[in-house]
Amino acid sequence: MAEIVMKLSDNKVLMIVGDYSEDYEVMVPFQALQMVGLKIDAVCPGKRRGETIRTAIHDFEGEQTYSEKPGHLFRLNADFALAEADQYAGLYLAGGRACEYLRLNKQVLSIIRAFMAQNRPVAAICHGPQLLTAADVVRGRRLTAYPAIEPEILAVGANFVAVAAEDTITDGNLVTSPAWQGHPTLLRAFVELVAPTILNTKTTLN
Numbered sequence: 001m002a003e004i005v006m007k008l009s010d011n012k013v014l015m016i017v018g019d020y021s022e023d024y025e026v027m028v029p030f031q032a033l034q035m036v037g038l039k040i041d042a043v044c045p046g047k048r049r050g051e052t053i054r055t056a057i058h059d060f061e062g063e064q065t066y067s068e069k070p071g072h073l074f075r076l077n078a079d080f081a082l083a084e085a086d087q088y089a090g091l092y093l094a095g096g097r098a099c100e101y102l103r104l105n106k107q108v109l110s111i112i113r114a115f116m117a118q119n120r121p122v123a124a125i126c127h128g129p130q131l132l133t134a135a136d137v138v139r140g141r142r143l144t145a146y147p148a149i150e151p152e153i154l155a156v157g158a159n160f161v162a163v164a165a166e167d168t169i170t171d172g173n174l175v176t177s178p179a180w181q182g183h184p185t186l187l188r189a190f191v192e193l194v195a196p197t198i199l200n201t202k203t204t205l206n
Contacts, residue, residue, distance in 0.1 A: 011089040011195045015042045016108060016131070018098030023055035023071030024180040025094045025125050030074075032187050033092070036198050040092070041078035045105045048079045056096055058126075058180075065148070068097070080107075085114035090194040095126025095146065095179075103134035113137055119173045121193035125186055126179050129153060143176040144169045 013033055017026050026042070033040045044053050055071030085091075091112065093099075102108050108131065115122050116137040124132055129145035130152060132138045139157040144167070153160040161169050168177045168185035173193060177186040191199055 011038055012087060013038050013040045013090045013092055013194060014083055014085075014088040014111070015040055015092040015094060016044070016102065016111070017042055017053055017074065017076075017094045018044050018096075018102045019053045020056045020068075020096055021053060021074075021094045021098040022096030022126060022180065023057045023074075024183070025096060025128075026053075026055055026074050027072070028180065028183050029092055029094070029123075029187060032183070033191070036191055038191070038195065038198070041083065041088070042074070042076050043078050043080035043083050044076055045080050045102065045108060047076055048081070049076055051076055053098075058096065083111065085111050085118075085120075088115075088120075090121035090123070090190065091115045092190065093122070093124040093128035093131050095124075095128045097127070099127040099130040103131050109135040116173070121173050121175070121190060123175045123186060123190040125177050125182065129176055132174075133158070138174070141174060142169055142171040143174060144178050145176060146178055 030042055052073040052075050055074050057069045057071045058066040061067050112135040126146045129149050133152045133156045142159045142161055144161045144163050150160045165179040165181040168175055168182050168189050170189050175189040
């Protein structure tokens with residue numbers, strides 16, 4: 001008989017998404033964070049629990065920029081209007097084209113500012129740092145993003161770090177990665193900030 005010694009956390013994570021968020025950058029963390037024992041609320045401005053967003057798949061196929069293809073319908077499991085920063089241990093900002101308009105939403109920016117002001121864990125991938133720059137919360141910080149976001153990061157006084165797509169930059173409470181290839185390193189770094197004991201599990205075989 002196998003005895004699994006594992007302490008699951010009741011820590012909650014807020015994920016902000018929108019129509020045409022990148023498919024992998026929504027689906028993978030949403031499932032993976034639950035798999036390790038976190039509760040994750042996925043919300044979208046203007047939408048309620050049970051409604052869906054359309055995602056897009058970004059791929060790198062040899063052209064000068066990524067291609068974009070239809071993804072899946074992703075069902076939200078919480079109401080954006082009810083989301084309050086102090087209810088969550090961490091914030092996850094998915095990437096994709098949605099970030100272009102999500103950064104115009106004042107409540108989105110207010111939530112981001114609350115997390116950063118309280119030094120709580122924040123993860124942003126690909127175009128997700130566009131939300132951080134719009135909120136003006138990364139001045140003097142080290143972070144990475146999809147390379148096209150570098151000018152925005154530099155313009156707000158942050159330090160852009162160019163890394164391979166598989167890599168993650170950690171700067172205090174902030175973890176960032178350039179693309180969905182970085183999920184393994186980004187998700188591990190984020191979980192270690194939100195609930196480090198979750199990854200310190202032991203399996204005992206009798």
